[in-house]
Amino acid sequence: MPRPPGRPPAAEGEPVATVYLGLGGNLGDRKALLRAALAALAPAVRLEAVSSLYETEPVGFREQPDFLNAVAKGRTDLTPWALLARLKAIERALGRQQRFRNAPRPIDLDILFYDDLTVDDADLIIPHPRLAERAFTLVPLVELAPELPHPWLGRPVRELLDALWEHEAIRAVEGPVWAADLLPPAGA
Numbered sequence: 001m002p003r004p005p006g007r008p009p010a011a012e013g014e015p016v017a018t019v020y021l022g023l024g025g026n027l028g029d030r031k032a033l034l035r036a037a038l039a040a041l042a043p044a045v046r047l048e049a050v051s052s053l054y055e056t057e058p059v060g061f062r063e064q065p066d067f068l069n070a071v072a073k074g075r076t077d078l079t080p081w082a083l084l085a086r087l088k089a090i091e092r093a094l095g096r097q098q099r100f101r102n103a104p105r106p107i108d109l110d111i112l113f114y115d116d117l118t119v120d121d122a123d124l125i126i127p128h129p130r131l132a133e134r135a136f137t138l139v140p141l142v143e144l145a146p147e148l149p150h151p152w153l154g155r156p157v158r159e160l161l162d163a164l165w166e167h168e169a170i171r172a173v174e175g176p177v178w179a180a181d182l183l184p185p186a187g188a
Helices: 030-041 080-093 135-144 157-162 176-182
Strands: 017-025 045-050 053-056 067-076 108-114 171-174
Touching: 017 030, 017 045, 017 135, 030 045, 030 067, 030 080, 030 176, 045 176, 053 135, 067 135, 067 176, 080 108, 108 135, 135 157
Parallel strands: none
Antiparallel strands: 017 067, 017 108, 045 067, 053 067, 053 171
């Protein structure tokens, strides 16, 4: 796949795009599956930060267990479409099956932001199209990057979260230490 316009080729081994990825799941050992998904991102995505872990009620189809959610920040030299393919492969490897929209699932991985790139095609929309409506994604995203601007809406994600009223239902379960061992050592 071609590199997005305006993006120089990476030097070998040098990630060029900063990405924010949403992680969630509500079946099985939720925390272990989120950790497995983070570990499976390497070497395609070099993790830089991971938010705290949050428990949230399901959206849409409500007759299912609560979710654990987090956001990861990383760097990659994959194109957005190659990154999406990688995320879908990880989901399949961890047992996700496409049943119906908002169905229970062991893992859900989404590209929230890919640098300041916007994509709107049949296979991929970046930023994530429902990001501004979802406190379960905005709360951990704001923890990592409160001033990150939404390229379509022109507002920092902190303001998008402030505009939501239901984020009181988001419960912090564990600080970022839940995945600290998956991050490179400080200064590396």
